């Protein structure tokens with residue numbers, strides 16, 4: 046999936062979480078960051094263009110798309126910031142990224158096993174755009190529902 050689809054799908058799950066958790070604004074920043082961090086291993090991604098060391102060190106959809114990478118970043122944020130909302134937001138964003146990537150033809154490998162989860166969607170294809178615009182509609186509906 047392309048970066049903006051990851052951002053909006055993560056945001057959608059973050060908005061859904063507001064129905065269950067009382068969160069601060071940093072939660073949403075963490076959701077957005079978490080939804081992009083796994084693609085640090087892709088040099089053309091939103092974050093990968095800015096921080097190239099991960100794409101030099103790791104193959105795309107390898108260890109950066111794993112629970113180990115999530116744990117490393119989530120614990121780092123929690124230790125440094127001490128904010129449970131940031132931890133939760135990052136976790137939701139990261140999980141949303143892995144969920145969407147697991148629906149693509151390339152899929153994701155459940156590191157350290159060789160088990161690959163894959164679907165039939167093509168990154169940048171029609172379903173990528175359908176998910177993107179569908180997220181916009183659903184987010185607007187949820188926000189309206191939260192406000193009224």
Ligand SMILES: [Zn+2]
Nearest residue numbers: 083084110146
């Ligand atoms: Zn990815």
